Amino acid sequence: MYVWVRVVIALSVCLALGGLFVHAEVTEDQWHPYPDAEELAAEYDSYVGQDVMIFGTVTEHSEGGMEIMAESDGTSITLQVTGTETAVEPGGVVQVYGTLEPGQRITAERIEVVNSSRWAELYKYGASVVGALGFLLLFFRYWRLNRDTWTLEARDG
Amino acid sequence: MADLLTHLLVPYILLTVASWRVDWLDQRWVVVGMGGAAIPDLVKIGIVLDDSTVEALLGLPFTYAPLSTLGGVLLFAGLITVVFERRHWRRVYGLVTFGGLTSLLLDGLRVYADGRASAWLYPFTNWRPPTPSLYVSSDPTVLVVALLVAGAVAVLDRRIRARD
Numbered sequence: 001m002y003v004w005v006r007v008v009i010a011l012s013v014c015l016a017l018g019g020l021f022v023h024a025e026v027t028e029d030q031w032h033p034y035p036d037a038e039e040l041a042a043e044y045d046s047y048v049g050q051d052v053m054i055f056g057t058v059t060e061h062s063e064g065g066m067e068i069m070a071e072s073d074g075t076s077i078t079l080q081v082t083g084t085e086t087a088v089e090p091g092g093v094v095q096v097y098g099t100l101e102p103g104q105r106i107t108a109e110r111i112e113v114v115n116s117s118r119w120a121e122l123y124k125y126g127a128s129v130v131g132a133l134g135f136l137l138l139f140f141r142y143w144r145l146n147r148d149t150w151t152l153e154a155r156d157g
Numbered sequence: 158m159a160d161l162l163t164h165l166l167v168p169y170i171l172l173t174v175a176s177w178r179v180d181w182l183d184q185r186w187v188v189v190g191m192g193g194a195a196i197p198d199l200v201k202i203g204i205v206l207d208d209s210t211v212e213a214l215l216g217l218p219f220t221y222a223p224l225s226t227l228g229g230v231l232l233f234a235g236l237i238t239v240v241f242e243r244r245h246w247r248r249v250y251g252l253v254t255f256g257g258l259t260s261l262l263l264d265g266l267r268v269y270a271d272g273r274a275s276a277w278l279y280p281f282t283n284w285r286p287p288t289p290s291l292y293v294s295s296d297p298t299v300l301v302v303a304l305l306v307a308g309a310v311a312v313l314d315r316r317i318r319a320r321d
Contacts, residue, residue, distance in 0.1 A: 006239045013235045020228050020280060025208075025218035031276035031283040053271045073209035097270035112270045112293060120295035124160050127300055128198065131162030135191060142185035151242045154185050 003150055037070035041077040044104065052106060053097045054079070055114065058088045068094060077104065084108045091118040158225065158264045159292070159299055164194040166303040167263055168256040173310050177317055181248075189249055193256025196233045197225035197264065225264065226279040230257030266291045 024031070034053045056068030056079065065082045081096050082105060088094055093115040098108040115121040143152045158164075168190045176182040200221045212219040223229040234253040241249045265274040266289055273285040292299045 009239050010236055013232055013239075017223075017229070017232045017236070020223040020232065021219050021221065022217050024223045024226075024279065025212075025220040027283075028220070031279050031285070051271075053269075073212075074207060095268070095270040110270045112268045112290075114268075114293050115295045123297065124295045127163070128161035128201075131160065131165050132195070134162070135165050135188075135195065139188050139192060142188050149242070152240050153242055156185075 006150075036072040037077045038073045038075040040070070040079075040100075041075045044077075045102075047100050048102050050100055051097070052100045053095065054106075055093060055095055058090050058092045058094060060090060061088060066094070068096065080105045081108050081111070082106070084111045086111045086113065088113055089117050092116050093121065158197060158200075158260070158294055159267065160294070161195060161198045163300050163303045164198060164260040164263065165191045166307045167259045168194045170303070170307050170310050171259065172252070172255075173314050176314070186248065186252060190252035190256040192237065193230070193234060193253030193258075194260045196230050196237075196253075196257040197260045199233070200224040223279060225261065225275070226277050227258075227261065228280045230254060230261065233257070268293045 034051070035047050037054065037056075040047060040052075040054075054068075054070045056070040058066050059069050059078065060067040065080060065084060066086075066088065067078060067080055069076055069078050071077075079096075080103075081094075081098070083098070086094070092113060095112040095114055096106055096108050097110045098106045101107055115124070142155055144155050145151075146153045169187060172182060172187040172190045176184075176187060202224075203221050208220050224233065231254060234250055234257060237253050238246050238250040261277045265277055265286060267274070268290040269275075269288050272287060272290065274288040276283050276285050278284060278286070
């Protein structure tokens, strides 16, 4: 098959994928029913009293609560989380589900610890890097790029 | 989401076991299926190039989130497929999509504080399936189990191939 035909198909798929990226952002309220950090920072009062679920990095931990920093699209907001005995050291990441209260507070109904510390996050990314490198080595053991046709072909034909 | 290594090991396990019954499914095709498992992880490109930066550059609303949904997997699998020779397209697309689906299903089992997974069936539905909340993404138990099972399957596979 001509290279240009494949390029046209690839560009068409990229266009469809781009359309999906835009559509998903426009319709975010329909598939993600909770406000994100950017929305909370912009219009906090309009969400008070609503259920929220937010990911945040623990910045401070105290008895019966914690302070988290949530971030999305380059905007961050600091929230006090009350009603929890969950102990997470600063730098850890939690998911908080609860009710948004005035004064940048959340009364937690449920908290899940995503990364218990910075090390947990490093472990996750470390395992992913090992996976990516291992996969590339394995893949190019069986496949190679044919520079004449610009296609991937099996090494053993 | 689970780490990339776990995502890659799951289709390796499933496809290697399937290869004991399916003649054409040798290691080179298993590897292609494993590649598909990485598609949902591409959402992490946001660490390097933030959604908001792309949004500002394009002047359009933008999110990478669909990469870890069914729609994103089906489209990105098409992109990977056209890089292969035309005669392999059907097989490559099927395997890459399968790999991507295993990652979406695995991520659909992890913990969400409100008890519902992300809307990973988007754009076909915005429904968020209930999750059994089996693990959190940084839980090393998931990777240990995947490594042990993959190791056992690799040993069995070698014995079966040596016998044949």
